[in-house]
Amino acid sequence: MKMNERHLMQLAAVLDCGGVSEGAALLGMTQPAVSRSLSMLEARVGEPLFIKGRRPLQPTALGLQLAIHGRAILTASRRATDAVQGHLKGTSGVVRVGGVPFFMDALVSQMIASFHQEEAEITVNQSYGNLPELVSGLDAHLIDLAIAPVGTTHPGTAYEFIDILPGRNVVACRTGHPLMRRTRPRATDLAAFPWIAPLPGSPLMTDLQMILLSIGLSELNIRYSGGSLMSVMNFLADSDALAVLPFSVVFALRRENRVTMLPFDIPQPDRSLGVLRRLDAPRVPAADRFVNHIIRVFDDLKHTIKRHENAVVWTR
Amino acid sequence: MKMNERHLMQLAAVLDCGGVSEGAALLGMTQPAVSRSLSMLEARVGEPLFIKGRRPLQPTALGLQLAIHGRAILTASRRATDAVQGHLKGTSGVVRVGGVPFFMDALVSQMIASFHQEEAEITVNQSYGNLPELVSGLDAHLIDLAIAPVGTTHPGTAYEFIDILPGRNVVACRTGHPLMRRTRPRATDLAAFPWIAPLPGSPLMTDLQMILLSIGLSELNIRYSGGSLMSVMNFLADSDALAVLPFSVVFALRRENRVTMLPFDIPQPDRSLGVLRRLDAPRVPAADRFVNHIIRVFDDLKHTIKRHENAVVWTR
DNA sequence: TCATCTTCATAGCAAATTGCTATACAAGCC
C-alpha cells in the first residue's frame, strides 16, 4: 500500500487550508490538479478520505491520519529547502574543524564561541590532531579545514594554505618565577629547571630539540609530558618548570596572569600557523564564513599583540 | 529551491545503504533510476551532494543534511502506509465512541480497557451524551458509534442499531438499607425515603415518571440530582436514598458490595441498550473491531447475569 | 602494472504522471 508522498502532502495542505482550492493555492497549483491527486490517493487506499456530500469538506478518520504524515513530509521538504538555502548562503550547516591541540584550546575555541555569536545556525565540530593526522582528515573529508602550523614541508598542491600567524615560540614560566628576577637569563640557568615536554608529535617537540642544540645541551630535565594545554598551564603555574610554547598561546592566556615568558631568545621555527583546506573539497559556505571569521580575529590579535609590545617597550 | 521529495528519499536510502545500487534495491528500483534522481537533485541544488571520484560513495556535508530530511520523508511515508494497513485491518486507528453516562462509566469503560488489552494500537476516544446528542454526534461524524438505550423512537433508517442488552431497571439502595429487611417492600415504603434523580435528559428520568405513575404517587422526595455514576454511588452508599438504575449497572458494581437492589417490581421500559451507527458513515475497521468486542463482552455479561440469577434462585 | 571486478553514470525508449484550461456537477443559500 505504498502511496505517493506528493499526494499525502497535498492532502495535508487541503485539510490545513480547509478546502481543495485553498490547499492548491497554498501549494501553487490549480484546484483540478489537487482534486485529482486526492482521487488517486483515495483510489489507492481504497477507502474514502473525505465524507461525501458535505460542503465544509470533512475528512474521514483515515484521511485525518494520513494528513498527519503528509504534514510531516511537507515540513521535512520545507526544511530541506531551508537547509539548501542556508548552505548556499553559508548561514547554516556544519563546519568540521581540526587543529593542533594548544592553538585550539588557547585561541580557536574562543573564536568558535565568537563565531557562534554571529552565526547561531552553524554547528562547529572541533577535533584535535597534528599535521599528518589533519591532512589525512582533510583527505578523507572528515574535516572541512585544519588549523595547524605548516612549515617547509607543505603538504602539496592539492591544498590551499592561508597564513594567519607567523610561528614564534617562547620559553614560558609562571609569573614570579625565579628566573624572572634576572634581566637576561642564560642557557645554563634554563637547564637548571625542570621542563615540560610538548605533546608527542607536536611541532613544538622539534622546536625543543632545536633549542637544545642552540644552547649546547644534550638533554633537558623533562619532568612532565603529555598534558593538554590546561594541564600544562596548571603544572606551569604551580611549579618552577619551563615550557616551550607558542607566543600567541602565552599571549592569549596573559589575562589569567598565571604564566609569562622569559626574556630569552630561542631559535624560531620556519613555520606559520594557518588554515589548511583541500582545493578539491566540496564547497561548504559555512566553512568559508568560519575561515573568514578566524582570519579576521587572528588579524585583530596581531594588532593587539603589536600594540601590546609597543606599550611594553615604552614602559620599559 | 523547492526540490523533489522522492529524490530526497532516494538520497536517504542510498546513504543509509552505502551505495546507489543497494539503495535502489531497498526502494525496489533499478540503479540507473536512482542514479539519475541523484543527478537531478544535484543539478537542482547546484552543489555536489557526493564527493567525486571516491568509491565507497561519500556524501558532502550538504548531501548529509539533505539525507536527514529525506529520511524524515521516508519514515513519514512508511508510517502512512502502516496507518492504511492498520486502518484496513482495524488494528490501528482511532475509535470515537459516545454513550449515555451511566453505562459508559459502569460497563463500557471496563470494556474499553479489555479491548485495549487485545488491540493496543487502537485509540479509543470516549464522550458522553444522551440519545439526541449522540445522534447529532453521529450525523456530524464527531463519533463513530454510540452506545445508548433506544426504544420506540428509533432515530431512523439511516442508522444501524445493534441490540446488546434489553432495558431493565431496578430500584437501587445501599446494602443494609432498612427496606432490605422486608421481604416485599410496598410503594408507600419507597416514597418514605429520599430519592436520587437521574441526570437531566437521561431516559431514566422518564422511567422514574413511569414508576411514579404506576405506584400512584404524584411526586417523590428528590434529594440529590445531577451526579455522575460515581457520585450517585457514593451518595447511595452513604445514605438511605433510593435510585432508579439499570440492572446491569447495579450488577456490574456488585463486587464493591456497596449497593444492591430492592425486590420491588417496577414497570420496565420498552428500550434496549445497543450500538448505534450511521449506515453511510465511512468504514472504520477499528470501530468494527471495537463493536465486536463490545457485543462479545455484553454477551458474556448476559450469561453471567443468568448464572447469577439461577444461583440466587437456588440459594433462596 | 595490468587485468578484472565492482559500482556508478549515461543513452534511449515506453509508460505513467503531472499540470494546465475548459467545463460539468453538486451542495449551500437566498
Next chain:
DNA sequence: GGCTTGTATAGCAATTTGCTATGAAGATGA
C-alpha cells in the same frame, strides 16, 4: 427555484519515471 461557491471530470501537452543496455572509472589482486 435560481444563484453562488466550490469540487469533480475531460482532454491535452509536457515532464518525469522507470526500464534495459552499455560505457566509464575507481578498487582489487596477481
